[in-house]
Amino acid sequence: MIELNNVTKTFGQTQALQSVTLTCSGGKTTVLIGPSGCGKSTLLRLIIGLTEQDSGTVTFDGVPVAPNNVFSLRRKMGYVIQEGGLFPHLTARRNITVMAGYLKWNADRIEERLDELLELTQFPHDGLDRFPLQLSGGQQQRVSLMRALMLDPSVLLLDEPLGALDPMIRADLQEELKEIFQALKKTVILVTHDIGEACYFGDEVVLLREGTIIQKGTPEDLVFAPVDPFVTHFINAQRSPLENVRAQ
Amino acid sequence: MSMNVIRKCFGIICIFYVATLFTPLAVSGEESVTVTVGSKKFTESVILGEIVSHLAEDKALKPVHRRELGGTRVLWSALLKGEIDIYPEYTGTISREIFAGLGIENEEEIRRALSEKGIRMTGPLGFNNTYVIGMRADVARKLGIRKISDLRNHPELSLGFGNEFMDRGDGWPSLKERYSLPQKDVRGMDHDLAYRGLQSGDIDAMDLYATDAEIQYYKLQTLTDDLSHFPEYNALILYRADLEARAPGIISALSRLEGLISEPEMILMNARAKLDRIPESKIAADFLAARLSLDAEAHGETVMSRFWQHTYEHLFLVCISLIAAIGVSIPLGIIAAKKTKLGQIILGFVGIIQTIPSLALLVFMIPLLGIGGPPAIAALFLYSLLPIVRNTYTGIHDIPLHIRESSEAIGLSAGARLRIVEVPMASSSILAGIKTSAVINVGTATLGALIGAGGYGQPILTGIRLDDVGLILQGALPAALLALFVQGAFEIAERMLVPRGLRLKSMA
Ligand SMILES: Nc1ncnc2c1ncn2[C@@H]1O[C@H](COP(=O)(O)OP(=O)(O)O)[C@@H](O)[C@H]1O
Ligand SMILES: [Mg+2]
Numbered sequence: 001m002i003e004l005n006n007v008t009k010t011f012g013q014t015q016a017l018q019s020v021t022l023t024c025s026g027g028k029t030t031v032l033i034g035p036s037g038c039g040k041s042t043l044l045r046l047i048i049g050l051t052e053q054d055s056g057t058v059t060f061d062g063v064p065v066a067p068n069n070v071f072s073l074r075r076k077m078g079y080v081i082q083e084g085g086l087f088p089h090l091t092a093r094r095n096i097t098v099m100a101g102y103l104k105w106n107a108d109r110i111e112e113r114l115d116e117l118l119e120l121t122q123f124p125h126d127g128l129d130r131f132p133l134q135l136s137g138g139q140q141q142r143v144s145l146m147r148a149l150m151l152d153p154s155v156l157l158l159d160e161p162l163g164a165l166d167p168m169i170r171a172d173l174q175e176e177l178k179e180i181f182q183a184l185k186k187t188v189i190l191v192t193h194d195i196g197e198a199c200y201f202g203d204e205v206v207l208l209r210e211g212t213i214i215q216k217g218t219p220e221d222l223v224f225a226p227v228d229p230f231v232t233h234f235i236n237a238q239r240s241p242l243e244n245v246r247a248q
Numbered sequence: 249m250s251m252n253v254i255r256k257c258f259g260i261i262c263i264f265y266v267a268t269l270f271t272p273l274a275v276s277g278e279e280s281v282t283v284t285v286g287s288k289k290f291t292e293s294v295i296l297g298e299i300v301s302h303l304a305e306d307k308a309l310k311p312v313h314r315r316e317l318g319g320t321r322v323l324w325s326a327l328l329k330g331e332i333d334i335y336p337e338y339t340g341t342i343s344r345e346i347f348a349g350l351g352i353e354n355e356e357e358i359r360r361a362l363s364e365k366g367i368r369m370t371g372p373l374g375f376n377n378t379y380v381i382g383m384r385a386d387v388a389r390k391l392g393i394r395k396i397s398d399l400r401n402h403p404e405l406s407l408g409f410g411n412e413f414m415d416r417g418d419g420w421p422s423l424k425e426r427y428s429l430p431q432k433d434v435r436g437m438d439h440d441l442a443y444r445g446l447q448s449g450d451i452d453a454m455d456l457y458a459t460d461a462e463i464q465y466y467k468l469q470t471l472t473d474d475l476s477h478f479p480e481y482n483a484l485i486l487y488r489a490d491l492e493a494r495a496p497g498i499i500s501a502l503s504r505l506e507g508l509i510s511e512p513e514m515i516l517m518n519a520r521a522k523l524d525r526i527p528e529s530k531i532a533a534d535f536l537a538a539r540l541s542l543d544a545e546a547h548g549e550t551v552m553s554r555f556w557q558h559t560y561e562h563l564f565l566v567c568i569s570l571i572a573a574i575g576v577s578i579p580l581g582i583i584a585a586k587k588t589k590l591g592q593i594i595l596g597f598v599g600i601i602q603t604i605p606s607l608a609l610l611v612f613m614i615p616l617l618g619i620g621g622p623p624a625i626a627a628l629f630l631y632s633l634l635p636i637v638r639n640t641y642t643g644i645h646d647i648p649l650h651i652r653e654s655s656e657a658i659g660l661s662a663g664a665r666l667r668i669v670e671v672p673m674a675s676s677s678i679l680a681g682i683k684t685s686a687v688i689n690v691g692t693a694t695l696g697a698l699i700g701a702g703g704y705g706q707p708i709l710t711g712i713r714l715d716d717v718g719l720i721l722q723g724a725l726p727a728a729l730l731a732l733f734v735q736g737a738f739e740i741a742e743r744m745l746v747p748r749g750l751r752l753k754s755m756a
Contacts, residue, residue: 074657079654081653082650083648087668097658098668
């Protein structure tokens, strides 16, 4: 379980997060959504300790995330960064197993875990020896996901994992990801700016604007019980242009 | 059984021990005493150095001649430090330059000032190699110039002086003042290159030594020093006082040189070296055979053996300095990339080192490290820092943020991130920096010869001194080839060391 209590983070003049209080319960998928620059990535980076908050607390299973325990906490969290973050000089296999190797897992254990992940993500075995630049966008995302899952973390943090993919592949991967989440029963925090994606994945959806939480609830709450005109405005702004076609 | 082995080992160790006790006794005595002779980078000094070397050998000493060691300052500080034991010098240089400003004039005062520094001198060798100003005879005749004071009426003339003459106490500044000379176009250049400038008409007058072989050869007119500006430059030999105890034989041998060499004789020896290309060692041996009936053996080296010697010296300078620079620069570059403030200081510092002229840096090293390999290696080391530090810094600094953060987020420690992600990703840039350093290093190492470090600079230096293009090429060509080879070797290394996944990028 991850809890943020009254967390504030500023970059110079920019208020990235203002007094954010949020609880992400175990085994559930929480989706962070909001316009670009509203603080979604900053929130994830605080949880995994890539930046430190100015005030407030971030706790992981009741333990405050702090510089002295961040290394051990990170092994319990998997993180897929917005741009993918694959190491271009390492093969897919090394990308996925680099941390297990660093922790001195034996080869059998690594192979076993790798096989599980390949099956889970439907990644072709012969792709493992390719370099990131030799993989398609969808394959790269699978490798990023496998890397995040390698140590079998209890929490998975995904920052716009499908953002860079074209729509067809994106739809396929959405489905797959949802199956994976359901199979793994992990605590998932997923960032997206797409309302459809948010509703598709989210047990709970958190809408942010300029560093503050506007509304937190089920997808239905947001659509049918908006607490602020901004919520409706945000949802409507993303309505499919196809609806207009149908309306005529 | 095992006792037996132990006893055997013990016995062998004892034998070695006893042997080492006696070995020094067996070879001690005068024959093992090494005497280091120095000479400046002009022919006359080299010939005198060879003469002294032959004398030392005749006294069963082991002479080492460090030839062509830059100028007065290099030799004087090397003598004081004991890097060399003996070198030929001139009275005028001692009084006007080494002891400049102390008002030392006559021989007795010089002798006293030297002995305060632990240095002794022989009496004058017999010739006065003072400075003279020379012009092409035909030009001088046309302009009607016979004396230095005649130059006053020709402000348009351009003058080219040896670099040492430009800034020494009795050189150009005081000459100009003494004679009120109006010339504006005054250039400092290598003494040997100045002859060519004079021939081609680039310059009209230059400084010469009275015993220069070229005065005859180029048909030069020497201008009378009508205001007696230049002091006497009587040649003599300086040596360290401790030599009297260490190698007494050489002292009496040196005294036999006093008054032995006349001006015409010195001009002749200089001409044999510069114009007839006879090795200095042979000239010195011939002189000693003729005047002292001394049976000295001239040391000739074959071109090949000299080449290998220079190659070995050059590679030694380059490899040691480069390896040390790599070892220091990569960590510095990494620190610079990690710590912004400290990084600016590091980059600024190595940048400043790069702006120091290489010759100045070499000479600056002499008081600290003496002459020969160590100061040259230190200077080359300092020069090699910047490209590697810069490229390491850039390589790591330019790693995209998302990759750096991913390596952090998966839980790798700072050290592991450096080893597994950052250094491999920067490897291409780091290697390019090392390549640049290596190529610059190979070129700059040729200057090492000026402070006695040898290498390909040695034949270049001798070639310039003797105006021998072939000899210059013997140094310049291998140096250029070595630079090309280094470049090629690094390109191959790049293919082997830079991870394949990174090279894909350049293909895409
Ligand atoms: N390292 C940083 N330095 C300065 N400003 C930053 C930094 N990271 C984020 N910001 C600013 O904080 C705000 C929130 O950024 P971010 O969390 O990345 O937004 P989102 O992921 O929702 O698009 C933005 O205005 C962004 O410009
Ligand atoms: Mg973002």
